[in-house]
Amino acid sequence: MLTTLRQYYRDPLYRNSIAMMLNSAFAAFFGLLFWIVAARTMSSKDMGLATAAISAAGLIVGLSRLGLDSGLMRYLPESKNRNGLYSTVASVTLAFALLLGALFLAGIGTFSPSLSFLRQGWFLPVFFGYVAVMSVYSVQNTALVAMRRADLSFVQNLLLGVRIPILLLIASLGVFGVFSSLGGAYAITFVFGAFVLYRYGLRLEKGLDTAAVRNTLKFSLGNYTAGIFTMAPTTVIPVMIVNTLGAKESAYFYVAYSVAALLFMIPTAVSTSLFVEGSYSLPLKENTIKSVKFVMLLLVPALLFIFLLGDKLLLLFSKEYSEQSFEMLQLLAASSIFSAVTLIYLSIKKIQKDVSMINYVSFALSALILVLGYVSLLKYGLLGLGYAWLVANIVVCAVVVILVLRERWV
Secondary structure (H helix, E strand, O other): OHHHHHHHHHOHHHHHHHHHHHHHHHHHHHHHHHHHHHHHHOOHHHHHHHHHHHHHHHHHHHHHOOOHHHHHHHHHHHOOOHHHHHHHHHHHHHHHHHHHHHHHHHHHHHHOHHHHHHHOOOHHHHHHHHHHHHHHHHHHHHHHHHOOOHHHHHHHHHHHHHHHHHHHHHHHHOHHHHHHHHHHHHHHHHHHHHHHHHHOOOOOOOOOOHHHHHHHHHHHHHHHHHHHHHHHHHHHHHHHHHHHOOHHHHHHHHHHHHHHHHHHHHHHHHHHHHHHHHHOOOOHHHHHHHHHHHHHHHHHHHHHHHHHHHHHHHOOOOHHHHHHHHHHHHHHHHHHHHHHHHHHHHHHHHHOOOHHHHHHHHHHHHHHHHHHHHHHHHHHOHHHHHHHHHHHHHHHHHHHHHHHHHOOOO
16 A cells, blocks of 8 residues: 555656645635635625625636746746746736736726725725735746646645634624735735745746747747636636626525535646646656546545535535535536546647647637526526536537547547
């Protein structure tokens, strides 16, 4: 047994996959605890507004990356000027995050009036602070994974758990307390990340090194659109629900998704590790087969657990969420099997620098989820969205399998 575990640890694919899964698992665990505390200290309406606002901030940060995070992960291992590449990516990401945040707040009264409170009082500086530290933190996290130090990224994410005691202290502040506790936690984690990267020779420098970024630009911008498509469902849908069904229903969806994220983290971590290992020119087909087996080994038991005991798990939030979120949780969880196949295929295409295919597949999945989801949301309510999510993942997975067969991978 110990020998087998040592063999797994010595294999970079497994070691980084496990580290990233632990990273994601603890992030998801602390995320669940955080939202459990929030759910037990505020109304479901306030919970819905908080989750929609956090999702909007996540969308802003995702858009601000310009795909440079993918370029950083792909090219940092072989870059001759690591500090220049890292510093430029961090600076550009931060600048765009603040710009997009300002544009979002300027137009919020038009496209999401229910979130207009973000422009009022102390919400304004706290919102900008949250967006700023989260944007740079995301670059730090990417750099650690690219340097094959996902274990240190794991430690960094552990520190995000400080948001829970902070929230407990200021839970009475409602939505403002949620933003303040998250912003404070990301600020602490940012300081730690800067220290760790400095110890490993990666530090922020003054000025922009455009030459260092230019080589990654085509790959980065191609992956940028794919990244937008990938994150759009999870960041747009909570806002969509608030604007159509109301804040309570947004909370029910977000809680279900937070639990389902425990399953999504498995294929996400393994596919990211596959991408990193491929960037080091390691055997692709062999690592792909290992990745698929590893994902299914972990995902199937986790899926069974969610289906059998997911409603009991949701009781941690409250009986209300157990009753209202369980069916949505089952639908989201079921999609993880099909999503796993798609994610691994996209990692292969990233290694092969096939940006066009990455965009086609990512757009197809995102468009299906959002279009089918919106129509189903209006016609059948919240569960209609869940079925649309599952159907979209099944359809795209089927297309991916056909593409794999055509490319003679099996």
